[in-house]
Structure formats: C-alpha cells, structure tokens
Amino acid sequence: MGPGPINADPRVLRAMSAQLVGQYDPAMTAYMNETMELYRGVFRTANAATLVVDGTSRAGIEAALVSLIEPGDRVLVPVFGRFGHLLREIAERCGAEVHVVEREWGTVFTPAEIERAIVETRPKLVAIVHGDTSTTLAQPLDELGALCDKHGALLYTDATASLGGNLFEVDAWGIDVATAGLQKCLAGPSGSAPITLSERAVGVVNARKSIEAGIRSVGDAVSASPIRSNYFDLAMILDYWGPKRLNHHTEATTMLYGARECARLLVEEGMPEAVERHRLHGSAMVAGLVGLGLELFGDQGVRMNNVVGVEIPAGIDGDAARAALLADYGIEIGTSFGPLHGRVWRIGTMGYNARRDTVLTTLAALEQVLRRGGVPVTAGGGVGAAIDFYGER
Amino acid sequence: MGPGPINADPRVLRAMSAQLVGQYDPAMTAYMNETMELYRGVFRTANAATLVVDGTSRAGIEAALVSLIEPGDRVLVPVFGRFGHLLREIAERCGAEVHVVEREWGTVFTPAEIERAIVETRPKLVAIVHGDTSTTLAQPLDELGALCDKHGALLYTDATASLGGNLFEVDAWGIDVATAGLQKCLAGPSGSAPITLSERAVGVVNARKSIEAGIRSVGDAVSASPIRSNYFDLAMILDYWGPKRLNHHTEATTMLYGARECARLLVEEGMPEAVERHRLHGSAMVAGLVGLGLELFGDQGVRMNNVVGVEIPAGIDGDAARAALLADYGIEIGTSFGPLHGRVWRIGTMGYNARRDTVLTTLAALEQVLRRGGVPVTAGGGVGAAIDFYGER
Structure with a gap:
C-alpha cells in the first residue's frame, strides 16, 4: 500500500508464467501487435508508434529524452517534485541546455506560469512529470499541449505514477510523447515501459535514424547526428516493432506477456x-x-x-x-x-x-x-x- | 531450438509467477543479495560488483560500455561476427575513438593478432564478444586478460551467447567486465542482464560518479565527466545494489525472481x-x-x-x-x-x-x-x- 511498486494482479502473474516463444515466431509478433493496440487504448491515442521499451519506467523516460534531444537542444523542465529533478538530470546527460522552473513541493504550476517559462526559454522540448509520486500531486496537463504547439515546442510527459488511475488523454491533450511503467495503477511488475509518440515526435526521432553496422543494408539510413544510445534508439526500436522487424534487442518475452495482460485488464474494465x-x-x-x-x-x-x-x-x-x-x-x-x-x-x-x-x-x-x-x-x-x-x- | 531465445525452464517460469514485494522490503533486498552471490558462482568470480541490469542483454552491454568509456577514449573491438559490430556501434555512440580489427566470419582471432592490434592502437578498453551467435564460434579468451593487463587496457566481454554452456572464467581469465542475458544457456527469458565488474573496473566507473539531483545530499559526488546515461550509470546502480540502497530505478521484481532462479539452476547443477x-x-x-x-x-x-x-x-x-x-x-x-x-x-x-x-x-x-x-x-x-x-x- 505504498507509492508503488504494489502487488501485481494475479492475472498478470499467471500471464507471466507462460512458456516463451521465439523472437520472430508469428505468435510472438502477434502479441507485440496486440500490445501496441492495447496501449493505444490505455494512453487514449491513435498513435501508430505505441509500444513498450524493455526496462523500468526510467528506461522509458531515457528512451524518450535521448531520442528527442540532440546535444545543445534547449529543454524546459518544470519541477514540482523529485521526479521533475530526474527529468532534468536525464536531459542534462543527453547534452541538453536545460532550463528549470520550480514550484514548492506540495503545489503544481498554473498553465500561465509554464507559458511564461516557455516564452522566456524558447525550448525545443517541454518535459514534465504528470503525477509526481514524491508529492502525490498531478500537474494538470489539459492545456499544455496547445501551449507547446503555439510556441513550437514538443511536449513530453512521464505518466508512470498516474496512468490508469487518473484521467490521462494523450490525443485530446496534445501530448507528443508519454511514457509509463507497470508497477503503479497498471497492476504489474516494474520492468516494461509503455511509450507512445505522436507523428510529429516520430518525425523528429526518425530524422536521426542510423541503422547499426552489422545489419545495415545498402541505402539504409546513417545520420549525421545519431541518437547517443543504441539500446534506447527509438528510431530502430520503432523498426523492430514495425513491419520491417529490424533486429534490435531480443524482446523481453515474459515482460511483454505481463505488459499485455496489464493493458487487457484496464481495457476490459474501461x-x-x-x-x-x-x-x-x-x-x-x-x-x-x-x-x-x-x-x-x-x-x-x-x-x-x-x-x-x-x-x-x-x-x-x-x-x-x-x-x-x-x-x-x-x-x-x-x-x-x-x-x-x-x-x-x-x-x-x-x-x-x-x-x-x-x-x-x-x-x-x-x-x-x-x-x-x-x-x-x-x-x-x-x-x-x-x-x-x-x-x- | 534456434540460437536463442529458447524455452525457459519451468522452474524459472514458476519463480516468475510469485507475488511481488516492495522495493526495499527486507525480503526483496535479501533476494537481491542472494542474486549477486549466485551470479558470482555463474561468472566464476569473487567480484563484489556482480548484479543484474534491468533490460535485455544489449542493455548490459550498453551499461558496461557507457559507464567505462568517456568520449574520446580509444577502444579496440576485434570483430568476428555480427555482435562484434554491435559492440563497435555502441562504443561509437558512447563517443569512443573505435578501432576495429576483423576476421572472416567463421574464424576467430589468435591471441597474437589481438596483441598486435593492442600494441598498434593502445586502447583504454578492449571490447570483444566471447561467443558470437551469428557465426556460432567462441573466441578463446583465456590469454586475453593477461595481454590486456600487460598493455594497460581494460577487458570487456559479452558472454550472452556462451555463459553457462561453455567454460567461462572471469577471475581466472582476468576479465574486467562481463555481461550476459538469460535467454540462452541460462534457461530464462530475455529482460535481465547479469553483469560483473572487477575492482579495477569499479574504480574507473566510480571515478565518474555523479549522484542525481533530487536525491543528492551535501557532499555527494558530482563528476566533471558524468556517465552519459542515467539509466545505465553503473556507479549509481552499484550504490542501489550496495548497502547504501541509493534510490535509482525500481528493480524489476519479476525479472529478478527469474534471474535468481536461472542462476540457482546452474549453481545447483554445478x-x-x-x-x-x-x-x-x-x-x-x-x-x-x-x-x-x-x-x-x-x-x-x-x-x-x-x-x-x-x-x-x-x-x-x-x-x-x-x-x-x-x-x-x-x-x-x-x-x-x-x-x-x-x-x-x-x-x-x-x-x-x-x-x-x-x-x-x-x-x-x-x-x-x-x-x-x-x-x-x-x-x-x-x-x-x-x-x-x-x-x-
């Protein structure tokens, strides 16, 4: 009964005890496709680019930020708790020029405060936590997508603590990228990070695509500004989850079973x-x-x-x-x-x-x-x- | 019956269907400590720094390389198959000056060939695959630790495909850092990456320690050359697994249960x-x-x-x-x-x-x-x- 991780739903545990299948077995790729569709329902989005990153919720955050941020990019992080500091920290390690505005822990921002900071810093990306478990509060995001769009910024949000238990509307709120984890309202274990990207965000990521040596074919993309991480390279990960089935990591089969069952529980419930x-x-x-x-x-x-x-x-x-x-x-x-x-x-x-x-x-x-x-x-x-x-x- | 992932041992699947416990529950931290000790047995090492990274085997590779390599460092990668190219690729994204020597696929290197390349390139780190599944061959490593030591280089090896099914001796062979995955001879699912680091490697990693903002205390380390990744920052991960229990990621409980059971199977068998x-x-x-x-x-x-x-x-x-x-x-x-x-x-x-x-x-x-x-x-x-x-x- 803490702030998470919490007990998993027994249905999730049963799903995770199923025998494995091969990485490109049609059953496995069908599970991957089903999982994508289920998380569109969970995130309330039509984004084609909806999948899970193999790692904890922090892995999802880093995959989003390292794939979106090129060194030198300006990033605005409004901080109202410990996990805002985490976004700032990760953005800094990605080489961003990070601007922070802070609210006292126990409060959240007004949209006007965030807009003022956007106007002052002109960021490429606004990165903000939705629900910060450290303070138990959720930043209202319903006006933020339009604000970011107005000022030409992308909007990323970490919904790990809130998704499934609080209203969260990726498309209606105009969120470009959102990430989460299973260990809170999704009733599963830590270790798989659902993520969704808008078409605009996919465009930003794919502009940096570099297919790795060893599996690169003639004519394949080699970027002048490759994503700094291979494991978190969303351009390659999207090709792994897409019809190309580009060889990247070996999907974590048991965690996929778990992530799929977590989403089925929520989508069945509504x-x-x-x-x-x-x-x-x-x-x-x-x-x-x-x-x-x-x-x-x-x-x-x-x-x-x-x-x-x-x-x-x-x-x-x-x-x-x-x-x-x-x-x-x-x-x-x-x-x-x-x-x-x-x-x-x-x-x-x-x-x-x-x-x-x-x-x-x-x-x-x-x-x-x-x-x-x-x-x-x-x-x-x-x-x-x-x-x-x-x-x- | 492919090159992996393969079927999991039913004991591993049963272990992974156990209910979760809290992140700092004494039962959980005891499982973490047990898992460290078990993997010392699997890796044949006395290294205190032996644990699992939350992600697939590729996550283990990237954690090792991004934590060891500072931008500009010279890295030698002997390549004899597809996964050698992967090491090269990841080292490049870490900002290394990468030198590659190649053997035709279907062959491996002699120690003399590797020594010649070390002498020519004077690398800080030699990164080499042990068993490259793409060609099914294993590079003999028993002389390589001494060679690297002689020339002042660190030795990293990826044992994902070989560990558990082939002789692999971290201490006897003088390997500084080795990583693996569960989905081959360890009879588990992809999604957890066992890793072990020598004291020398821990020293290199800890010299770059930077405790993240939000949980940093007065006097905590802030490095001038922080590790480029937060998720894969082995200095912080070691403090999470160590007595400090520094808050970092939320350990992937179910994958930990699985990783622990994989190691128990091997250690019980011998x-x-x-x-x-x-x-x-x-x-x-x-x-x-x-x-x-x-x-x-x-x-x-x-x-x-x-x-x-x-x-x-x-x-x-x-x-x-x-x-x-x-x-x-x-x-x-x-x-x-x-x-x-x-x-x-x-x-x-x-x-x-x-x-x-x-x-x-x-x-x-x-x-x-x-x-x-x-x-x-x-x-x-x-x-x-x-x-x-x-x-x-």
Whole structure:
C-alpha cells in the first residue's frame, strides 16, 4: 500500500508464467501487435508508434529524452517534485541546455506560469512529470499541449505514477510523447515501459535514424547526428516493432506477456471505470486517514487518485512505524524523498490494491500502530470514516 | 531450438509467477543479495560488483560500455561476427575513438593478432564478444586478460551467447567486465542482464560518479565527466545494489525472481556439469546433422557447445524449410545475419532445451522437412548418428 511498486494482479502473474516463444515466431509478433493496440487504448491515442521499451519506467523516460534531444537542444523542465529533478538530470546527460522552473513541493504550476517559462526559454522540448509520486500531486496537463504547439515546442510527459488511475488523454491533450511503467495503477511488475509518440515526435526521432553496422543494408539510413544510445534508439526500436522487424534487442518475452495482460485488464474494465475505481478507493482512504486525525500533505485539489501524502504525527518515529506495519501486518507504506523524507508518509491505493478490503485493513492496522506509538487516535475512527464514505455511495 | 531465445525452464517460469514485494522490503533486498552471490558462482568470480541490469542483454552491454568509456577514449573491438559490430556501434555512440580489427566470419582471432592490434592502437578498453551467435564460434579468451593487463587496457566481454554452456572464467581469465542475458544457456527469458565488474573496473566507473539531483545530499559526488546515461550509470546502480540502497530505478521484481532462479539452476547443477551437459547434447546434435549429410559452418575447433551452424543444402528454400519446421513440428531453428542470411541455419541445444529428447525430435523432424524439400537424406541417418553418439558414452 505504498507509492508503488504494489502487488501485481494475479492475472498478470499467471500471464507471466507462460512458456516463451521465439523472437520472430508469428505468435510472438502477434502479441507485440496486440500490445501496441492495447496501449493505444490505455494512453487514449491513435498513435501508430505505441509500444513498450524493455526496462523500468526510467528506461522509458531515457528512451524518450535521448531520442528527442540532440546535444545543445534547449529543454524546459518544470519541477514540482523529485521526479521533475530526474527529468532534468536525464536531459542534462543527453547534452541538453536545460532550463528549470520550480514550484514548492506540495503545489503544481498554473498553465500561465509554464507559458511564461516557455516564452522566456524558447525550448525545443517541454518535459514534465504528470503525477509526481514524491508529492502525490498531478500537474494538470489539459492545456499544455496547445501551449507547446503555439510556441513550437514538443511536449513530453512521464505518466508512470498516474496512468490508469487518473484521467490521462494523450490525443485530446496534445501530448507528443508519454511514457509509463507497470508497477503503479497498471497492476504489474516494474520492468516494461509503455511509450507512445505522436507523428510529429516520430518525425523528429526518425530524422536521426542510423541503422547499426552489422545489419545495415545498402541505402539504409546513417545520420549525421545519431541518437547517443543504441539500446534506447527509438528510431530502430520503432523498426523492430514495425513491419520491417529490424533486429534490435531480443524482446523481453515474459515482460511483454505481463505488459499485455496489464493493458487487457484496464481495457476490459474501461479506462473511465478504472479511473473511477481509483477515485473511489483513494477517496475512501483519504476519508479514513482524516478520520484517524491525520493531516494531509499538499494541495488536495490536484492530488492523484491513487496515492495520498500524510504528515507523520508528532512524537512517532515514521520509519519505525512503517517497519511495524510491515512486520506485524504485512502492509508496506512509503515515506518520501528529499525535504519530505521522515516528514510525510505516502499511502497508495492503486492497481490490484485499489480495493475496499485493502483500504479498511490498512486503516485498521495503521490505527493500532499509531496507538502503540503513542499517537492519540479515535478507536475505529479511520475504518468508520471509510465505511461511511463507501456507504454514502 | 534456434540460437536463442529458447524455452525457459519451468522452474524459472514458476519463480516468475510469485507475488511481488516492495522495493526495499527486507525480503526483496535479501533476494537481491542472494542474486549477486549466485551470479558470482555463474561468472566464476569473487567480484563484489556482480548484479543484474534491468533490460535485455544489449542493455548490459550498453551499461558496461557507457559507464567505462568517456568520449574520446580509444577502444579496440576485434570483430568476428555480427555482435562484434554491435559492440563497435555502441562504443561509437558512447563517443569512443573505435578501432576495429576483423576476421572472416567463421574464424576467430589468435591471441597474437589481438596483441598486435593492442600494441598498434593502445586502447583504454578492449571490447570483444566471447561467443558470437551469428557465426556460432567462441573466441578463446583465456590469454586475453593477461595481454590486456600487460598493455594497460581494460577487458570487456559479452558472454550472452556462451555463459553457462561453455567454460567461462572471469577471475581466472582476468576479465574486467562481463555481461550476459538469460535467454540462452541460462534457461530464462530475455529482460535481465547479469553483469560483473572487477575492482579495477569499479574504480574507473566510480571515478565518474555523479549522484542525481533530487536525491543528492551535501557532499555527494558530482563528476566533471558524468556517465552519459542515467539509466545505465553503473556507479549509481552499484550504490542501489550496495548497502547504501541509493534510490535509482525500481528493480524489476519479476525479472529478478527469474534471474535468481536461472542462476540457482546452474549453481545447483554445478558450472562444470552444466558445460558438460551442453557439450554432450550439442555434440549429439552435430553428429546427427552430419549423419543427415549436412555440411557444418565455421571452424569446428572453436564452436560453442550450445549452437551449431549448418550450410543450407542446395535446392531448398531455407526460410520455407524453417517455416515448415515451426508450423508442422513446433520447432524453431534460426538463420543468420548479413553474409550468412539464407546461407546458414543455426540450431541450438541450450538451457532447458539441451536434452536428448529435443535433439532426437529436432533431427527426426528436420529429416522429414529436408526430404519433402527435395534434399536427399538417409532415412534415420540423423537420429541414428545421434543415438550412436549417446550410446558410445
């Protein structure tokens, strides 16, 4: 019940125990095509270039940034939490001239603030986190695509923490590139990074295409400004996933099975229904935490549905309380990073763990741990408030 | 029965269907530590820096090269097949000044040839493939560590295709960095890349350490020449796997379970015993192919135990024959790359598929496909020769 990774859905685990097939077996390439189509549904996009990168969500971020950014490119990174710093860090390693604007952790940007920064820095790319798990908040993105388009910038966003549990509309919001992972609302393990690219982004990437020596044919592309990474070269990866089936990496078969099943779960449920499920159980958790007398962290108007931050009450050792929850109740919750470490707990209700029983069990266990830690709590206050919340519906 | 990926061992698949645990759960960090120790056994090394990179075998290669190579560094790549070209390609993208020496596909280098190239180019790093699946041959490496040491170069090798099925001795051979994958003799799926680094290599990597913004503390390292990739920054990855447990990527839990089980299988069997099993069944396959009247490809004195190349007989369409084997018998074999595409088939006996029944079934099916394709074959010649081979033992 932390900020992720969380328990995987048993259907995902079963899918991942299936026997392997060969890399170019028609069954395998059919699974790859199905996975592409399923993630178009998850990302709410018609983008042909929708696939998974073989690595964790951070691999998806780096694949996007290293493929889009040429050394010297100006990149604007609005930072409102730890993962904004990660985007800045990766963009810097790609050789970008990075401009950062920052908001205090616990708040997000207004569109006008971001537009002002765009006007000042004239970036080729705006890179921004959607939901930053470190603060539990989600930056509203619905106006940002149009803003970037108006000023001639590409828009990249990292939706790892938010996708599946919060409204996320690649096409309607005009997002050029989005990446994610399986270990949050997608109910799978870390290790596969769904990604989608608009036609415009594909054009930028393909302009740098360089087919590698050893499999290059006469007439194949050799760019003057090749992408700095081979593994994350989206131009080659797109040809691997496309009809050319260019030999690149050997697709991680078991992770593909897992990624496919994660998307099937969401698409079968319906994306609006999945978001509503996260809203329901996330709100019940919040009601329960308030019922226990805890203070919430951050601007609750833009909190993600799937994770909430609470101030660690005075007088209790936050890490010892987390250890007790894990050891005595088998429940994991998280602390946070940097300025919030030891000050804030993060409690998730996401993916397979967005359920009534997990919410009530967590609240019941937390009440016991708080009481034994010397924090005054109303007996049954958390569970009662959550049940009342569910009952009202 | 191709050059890999191959069927996974059912024990690996079962391990990968286990429920997830949290990233810093004591159970998870204990699995990580166990996995490090197990891979020391697989790599035959005492290197503390032994772990898995989250990505395919190609991710392991890039992590090694991008972490070792600073732009402008001289790198020598002896190339004797397609994957030598891959090393060259990745080293070039890392900004290295790459020097290549080449041998005709189907042959390998003598130590003297490599030493001559080292003397001529004075590289910081020699990067060489151990077993190049494209040609099925393994470059003898037992003298190379001492040669590199003598000339002040680091030695990196890609053991993806060979590890577990052929003698491979990191410490005894003086290899600084070696990487692999699970999808060959390790009997698992692609998606996790075991890697080991000598103390000397760790020193080179750590000299470039830069802890990323967002989690950096006062006094933490900031390098003037940071590693160009964040995801593949082995200095940070080592701190994630080490006692600091620095937050980096979110370890791919299911792939870790798989990687751990692959290593447990090999260590329980014993590395010499695993190599002998690959030699036995690989040799039986070779005897059977010769018994069918096929010509072998490449220098048989340095063939890997786990894969053999055969010339596609005149008069038959190689790809149609492979398609028939797959469609009618459920058996996949491979062709090769570049100059060998359509000229050579590659037939593997590796990992879970290094068994008597897989060898005999493949030979029986291949005989039928060859006959129906118009190739003259002795009835029972392949299976007979393999059974004779097994019987002699």
